[in-house]
Amino acid sequence: KNQVEQSPQSLIILEGKNCTLQCNYTVSPFSNLRWYKQDTGRGPVSLTIMTFSENTKSNGRYTATLDADTKQSSLHITASQLSDSASYICVVSAYNDYKLSFGAGTTVTVRA
């Protein structure tokens, strides 16, 4: 069964600090891995998409890494801002699979 596990479930950081979120998956055959940001009461918004051949991708202060061998990904937030407070969801796609497998998300709270 395709699964996506994220850790930690939640974290609190001070404004300006960095943090790293983890994602482990068992989806196979792997096609791509996406990180989404979901603000409370809103739909998820795409941050990054990585395919098998990519091991890092940045979008502003967000940097995602992928190790397709160990089936792990991380999302690093640099110099956090209050607006980074949200749920960050790891989503993995299997080849030719329309369903996408969603992680439960990591809730990040940035405090002043």
Next chain:
Amino acid sequence: EPEVTQTPSHQVTQMGQEVILRCVPISNHLYFYWYRQILGQKVEFLVSFYNNEISEKSEIFDDQFSVERPDGSNFTLKIRSTKLEDSAMYFCASRSDSPNSPLHFGNGTRLTVT
């Protein structure tokens, strides 16, 4: 930037009633999806739609659910006889035909079944 729009933003209905959730995907997108998110839980796939037919559906998407693309712009999710456990946020999403293109989500419809 074009976006996926969903209406209504909040729908309250009584158990056993039919509801229709509406979505207008991004105009040049070809793949359409419905997801739901029960409060405090992960986003769950319901159904994908391509070329005017369902391409994939989950076990959640039983006979009570149906989808339609009645015209060139709208994409609807119908629940025939709502149950209390159908209460959730329902997200519509669309993407272009590039296999690694991002999903664009709407802001969801919060369905409350009483």
